[in-house]
Amino acid sequence: MSRGTDPYVAGAMDRRIALAHEWDELVERVRRLGPRFASFLAPPRTQDFLSAVGDGTAVLINVARECHALLVTASGVTAVPLPGLSAAEIADRTERHLTALRRTDLAAQRVHHTQQRARVRKVPATYQAHHAAKIEMAEAQAELDRTLLPQLAWLWDTVAEPVLRALGSPARAGAEAGHRIWWCPTGLLSFLPLHAAGYHDGSGRTVLDRAVSSCVPTLRALARAARAPETEPAETDKLLVVAVQEADGMSPLPQVDEELRLLEDMFGPDRLTVLEGPNATREAVLGQLPQHRWAHFSCHGRQDPLAPSTGGLLLTDGVLGIKELGARAYNGDFAFLSACMTAAGGLSLSDEAITVGAALHYSGFRHVVAALWSIDADTATALTGDVFGSLTRGGRFRPQASAAAVTEAVIRLRNDSPAHPSRWAAFTHIGP
Incomplete structure (x- = not known):
């Protein structure tokens, strides 16, 4: 210890050094437990990402003083400059x-509240307010x-055109022949629908x-999902449908009954478990999710950009939160969230991908x-029928084709109303 060093400061430094050595030793002990733990707390390896993308491309958007894709x-990995992109814009x-x-x-919300009031107090003033x-x-909506x-x-x-130009994407391809892309935006860019970029x-x-797109929260998550094996049909090859038409303080969802009918027709009673109305409680849903590889939620979603973990x-009995959903482990293949704001995160932790999806x-x-934002009831039902219809064609449910199915369904919605992207640009696929 040098002559001018405070003994307390020197002691604190020694303790920190000792704790750092203990940490390194504990991490090394965990890594020696077996192959599954060999990379415990280690940074991801480039080769893990390379194998995850197969014939496609993962596109990580780096937002900094100079932006790159x-x-x-x-x-391998190639950096494409994005000179037109800036953090400020x-x-x-x-x-x-x-x-x-x-x-x-x-x-x-005002439409719902004034409608409720007009039903209770049937006078001209309440009808005028509604x-x-x-x-x-x-x-x-128009704005x-x-x-x-x-x-x-x-x-x-x-972003999109420079990336596709670098990939040599064909001028027009469509969902069948287009490039396979996984968008991984960072920061505030994650709030915007990159998968729907373009002049429609x-x-x-x-x-x-020009591409079949998915969005992924991180490249590590993509690599992990891509490694998961396709399992043989099992008892869990059933669809769990959570149908909640009315939630406290929210407007009724007219599409719930129609979506349930569509899925009953497609899957039949033997491959369908329904939690509906008062039976759709948080405990019941969490208890059934491990028993099903496929799930469909037809209900309200909630997200607060300032407190995303509360989404x-x-x-029926309250909010099934992000923390509860993320705290368990499932062997699931497919989840369809016909609910608002289930792909929207938070402003303060926009890089953390704190979303229901x-x-x-x-x-x-x-x-x-x-979905990135609140969705129209009729549009949600149309997308549900389109996606599930495509995935069940031929009598067998094929979740591995869901990215293409979602892209094709969104294209059909877009073609019906190209001037109204609020109805179709919100929907996104997450996964390999």
Whole structure:
């Protein structure tokens, strides 16, 4: 110890050094337990990612002073400069995007509340308030679409088109022949629908028309899901349907009954377990999830960008939260979340992918279909029927084809209403 060193400071330094050595020894002991623990707390290896992407490409968007797209393919990693992208513009566009979404959600709540009041107090004033709320809702929806269309074009110009150009993607491919891409955005970019970027004017300059896309929370999660083996049919090859039409303080969901009928027709009673209404409790759902490799949630979803860990699915007895879903391990293959904001995360921890969809994916469901924002009831039902219809074609359920099925379904929705991306751009696939 030098002459001027405080004894207390020197003692604290010695303790820190001793604890660091103890930590290293404990980690090394864990790694010696067997092959499963050989990489415990070690940084991921590049070769793990290379094997996960197969013939496709994982695209990690690095947002910094100079932005790049890191293209991970089976042959290695390539950096593609994104000179048109900046952290400042991402922040500005994300703020505008979230403001438009918030306005739409508040307008929808006012429609529900004024409708409830008009049913109880049937006087001209309550009917007028409900009519005014519906007009406000229509205006908010139109403003959201006016915000989204230029956002999608900007995402194409600054991110998607440079990436596809580097990949040599064909001019027009469609879901069948397009490139296979896993988007892994970072920071505030994760709030924007990269998978739907483009000019949706019939020109084909869109990601939807040139690639089959998925979004992944991390490349490590993709590598883990890609390693999971395809198992033989088993007793857990059943679909769990969680159907909650009414939740406390929320407007009724008219699509729940229709989605349940569609799935009953496709799967039949022997391959279907239904938790409906009062039976759809948090305990019941958590008890049934390990018994099913496939799950469909038709209910309200909730997310707070300022407190993302409080988000979850609204069941009969409260919120089935992200923490509860992510705390368990499942051997699942497919989860369809016909619920709002199940792919939306938080502002303060935007790199942490704290979403309902990511929680199910991390905890063992290889393929997850989720939504970035609140979704229209009729559109959710149409997507449910389209995706499940495609995956059950031929009599066997094939979750491994879900990325292409979602892309094709979203293209059909887009083609029906290209000027209204709020209805179709929210849906995304998570997984290999």
